[in-house]
Amino acid sequence: GNSVTQMEGPVTLSEEAFLTINCTYTATGYPSLFWYVQYPGEGLQLLLKATKADDKGSNKGFEATYRKETTSFHLEKGSVQVSDSAVYFCALSPSPGANSKLTFGKGITLSVRP
Amino acid sequence: DGGITQSPKYLFRKEGQNVTLSCEQNLNHDAMYWYRQDPGQGLRLIYYSQIVNDFQKGDIAEGYSVSREKKESFPLTVTSAQKNPTAFYLCASSIVSDSNQPQHFGDGTRLSIL
Numbered sequence: 045g046n047s048v049t050q051m052e053g054p055v056t057l058s059e060e061a062f063l064t065i066n067c068t069y070t071a072t073g074y075p076s077l078f079w080y081v082q083y084p085g086e087g088l089q090l091l092l093k094a095t096k097a098d099d100k101g102s103n104k105g106f107e108a109t110y111r112k113e114t115t116s117f118h119l120e121k122g123s124v125q126v127s128d129s130a131v132y133f134c135a136l137s138p139s140p141g142a143n144s145k146l147t148f149g150k151g152i153t154l155s156v157r158p
Numbered sequence: 159d160g161g162i163t164q165s166p167k168y169l170f171r172k173e174g175q176n177v178t179l180s181c182e183q184n185l186n187h188d189a190m191y192w193y194r195q196d197p198g199q200g201l202r203l204i205y206y207s208q209i210v211n212d213f214q215k216g217d218i219a220e221g222y223s224v225s226r227e228k229k230e231s232f233p234l235t236v237t238s239a240q241k242n243p244t245a246f247y248l249c250a251s252s253i254v255s256d257s258n259q260p261q262h263f264g265d266g267t268r269l270s271i272l
Contacts, residue, residue, distance in 0.1 A: 076258045078260055080260075080263075085265075085266075086265050086266070087162075087164075087248050087250075087263035087264050087265045087266050088201075088248065088250075088261075088263040089263070090260040090262075093258075093260060095258045133200065133201070137258070145191075145203065145206060145216075146261055148200045148201045149200060150198065150199060150200035151200050151201075
């Protein structure tokens with residue numbers, strides 16, 4: 045079956061530090077990949093997505109590249125801000141034509157200190 | 159603005175009581191989902207529905223029930239059979255026919271036992 049593995053957390057960084065959050069996946073076919081962000085007390089918001097190999101998703105300074113050869117979709121940001129403190133989830137959606145159920149990683153909490 | 163509305167934001171249940179969580183969307187999405195979120199466990203799928211009057215069990219359906227009488231609404235009932243109901247519950251919706259499209263989430267309902 046499909047699965048998503050995220051690096052263990054939590055992660056604590058100083059403002060303006062470089063961020064990498066690792067995500068690897070197991071899936072058949074050609075899944076779509078997503079990063080969601082959850083701010084305290086809220087639901088999940090889509091941060092970025094990539095739908096095919098070598099695609100790069102980007103939003104709000106965050107980037108992630110769909111690497112089929114390493115089955116990875118690592119999230120990066122060059123300079124984090126305090127407002128980036130949240131929980132980040134990596135997720136995959138199965139190949140087109142399948143149902144739209146998402147498989148989520150366990151999430152990782154990021155805390156950015158001033 | 160289109161979106162997903164979950165109510166109430168906080169809910170308390172007495173032992174042996176059923177409670178119903180509301181989820182309404184005005185995005186004209188066919189598919190709707192219920193997830194349970196526990197600390198350190200990510201999101202787990204309870205039930206999902208891809209069309210009115212039809213729904214399927216997710217990974218942790220025991221102790222829960224749903225209905226889908228209208229496209230806009232997908233209420234979740236937490237029954238007395240669910241022995242550990244304390245959690246954060248998230249509702250989501252999506253375009254069922256396109257797995258490249260993301261799921262949209264509500265702001266969640268936090269359920270606690272009195």
